[in-house]
Amino acid sequence: MRLSRYFLPILREAPKEAEIVSHRLMLRAGMIRQEAAGIYAWLPLGLRVLNKIADIVREEQNRAGAVELLMPTLQLADLWRESGRYDAYGEEMLRIKDRHEREMLYGPTNEEMITEIFRAGVRSYKDLPKNLYHIQWKFRDERRPRFGVMRSREFLMKDAYSFDLDAEGARTSYNRMFVAYLRTFARLGLKAIPMRADTGPIGGDLSHEFIILAKTGESEVFCHKNFLDFDTPPASVDFDDPAALQAIVDRWTSLYAATEDMHDAGAFEALAADDRLSARGIEVGHIFYFGTKYSVPMKAFVTGPDGRDTPVHMGSYGIGPSRLAAAIIEAGHDDAGIIWPDAVAPFRVGLVNLKPGDAAVDAACEDLYAKLTGQGIDVLYDDTDERAGSKFATMELIGLPWRLVVGPKGLAAGTVELKRRAGGAAEQLSPESALAAIIG
């Protein structure tokens, strides 16, 4: 993408309303723009990140056997009356009346709707287990939205819902998502630690939050420091092997880990002092097993092996890709701007032309641009007339993994300059060597 044709409204000054670094950087880097309190437009650079996050989430959901569908944003109030949550949900639910005065709502979550879809389409235990998910915009009318997309009102959520004949099967479905989440966060460049959690308004009796550690985290968390060295489950995990899944979950729940809400100071103090890690954390995923909480009132029954109707056991599993974009920045930035992990960077390479209009520099840039994009590598090519200092500042701010600079002086000596955003010195290399370093 040529910057001259792109839409990248960089802000040189930190906006006053932004309290946390991810919010400041997302606004400054032209990733998002606030359209109302807690409601954001994702500008082109931000959308690229959001889509890359969602794609990784999707790949790991699919790998774990979940099937994607897409439910609408608006729902009928009557559906929520079936579960009893319409009155219980409180002011965070955005209630809407249509032109015929029908009571509707903007979905804050989808347990009721997916249960309705399931009960209409599945009748026999032979069709179980099922896990259905979607990635869709949700709305929760937070009283005080803040921290940008970290706590917004309209937000993107991946929510998966599992359906099993019994608690044992449901436990395996839960474990599948537990393992998928470990893989998802690792691929996003995050170290996420599963922590036993309160089930809150979703209900149920088994729940984990996945927490990443970041200085600017929203709450205090406590865990055994060995979590930091745990290996991520490999892509080859057999999601059809309940014992293999349970072994991974057992290992990842074998050590102390708790959020403030669930913290047991005594148990934590019982750890060796060296093993105690207390830090700030950001919740990036939340999984729940809640048994028949929805299937009983909503009559989501299947015919069991004994021929009798039996309510299905359910779980739900949420990840917020929009919140993750901010969390990844909280975990990776410096004073100059964002430092994207390769997997979610909006472009892999920032190509800087130091002298547009200089025939040799233009030609070298065009050649590098063509060769990189020809390899399927996303390049943001700064072909504008801005000063060099401003171009460098923009590249530092938006945090692309590689910065490749072409200027007349270097070019006369047969070199271009290559630098990793994540650290390391700028190197003067031949264009061929620079390409080889990037393409790897």
Next chain:
Amino acid sequence: MRLSRYFLPILREAPKEAEIVSHRLMLRAGMIRQEAAGIYAWLPLGLRVLNKIADIVREEQNRAGAVELLMPTLQLADLWRESGRYDAYGEEMLRIKDRHEREMLYGPTNEEMITEIFRAGVRSYKDLPKNLYHIQWKFRDERRPRFGVMRSREFLMKDAYSFDLDAEGARTSYNRMFVAYLRTFARLGLKAIPMRADTGPIGGDLSHEFIILAKTGESEVFCHKNFLDFDTPPASVDFDDPAALQAIVDRWTSLYAATEDMHDAGAFEALAADDRLSARGIEVGHIFYFGTKYSVPMKAFVTGPDGRDTPVHMGSYGIGPSRLAAAIIEAGHDDAGIIWPDAVAPFRVGLVNLKPGDAAVDAACEDLYAKLTGQGIDVLYDDTDERAGSKFATMELIGLPWRLVVGPKGLAAGTVELKRRAGGAAEQLSPESALAAIIG
């Protein structure tokens, strides 16, 4: 995808509420489910089609130089007061109050919001032209939603917005989208004819609808029959060449074509009788040039070459991927079900195992499944215990381009059966020949 693990709730009976064939078939094929009047969930099979349509739309938008972002679904009423449309829009606008009684709405279109984003980010004519688009859910509170996703209330729309310094530049931007639309519909397997259109509530003075011909179309259209033989502009069109774009547009607007609203019976009757084509049509795209209608009241000004602030000239360009899914079915089906064009088929191949549990048949199916998916071909593998007749009916109904059947009898003779959904006899081939025919 193994059918045993998928979620494909087929209906054997045609639902009574469905008045048109696409609605009937989408419900029967388990593509969609109604969650409220005019509000649908896209079940896994439907979502695959919707995503393929959206991907083609996106590719052609990008090719034409448009840049993708994503605006939120909810908007502030005050933004629409700036343009004067808040009061003008009428009952189709879903008006919402949040917990703080702020007036909001579910976006039916985004002229106001994109103008707000543009004016905050672009200041100079040097940054023009710009074309920004998004693919997002919209809501229009139709009094009487019907025809399934063909006229739903919550629907997916690609809406692009162009910004130019003057009318001449805006005309080129309009032409870019005109050409991109011709390419988009052709890639979707549709013959779309651009017809001069009324501008309606969007406003402006130049507008075309893109209409596909289908027996079940919503309205009467009239055009010269030579349109049917026009070539689609190639992928190599130079979108930076205004003259080349204008030549394509001139050709595609050189012959008579009009919807009922704009029909001029005299001009139509003046055509040779053999050249007259009157048919039913479905609108699948709509493009508008409306000059400074929004930029003046909303103060979307850029500094011109003369140093003076000048309001930008705008256009907007809509395609509804959710409506297109239905339109494609209206244009391609038979008594047995849907006939998908290859480009948007949810899976390319339906692989039918006639005797699950038979070791040889299972092994042959697994081998074909692995080889096809290994080539990046989407396969729906029916590995269930259903009767053969039911399996065949399902495959006809869901309309995948290729049906590949493996049974014990054929296999003993070294053959499998391959059939194109679009027509042609079933052929008995060696597995290798069948693969070669599909992979092509």
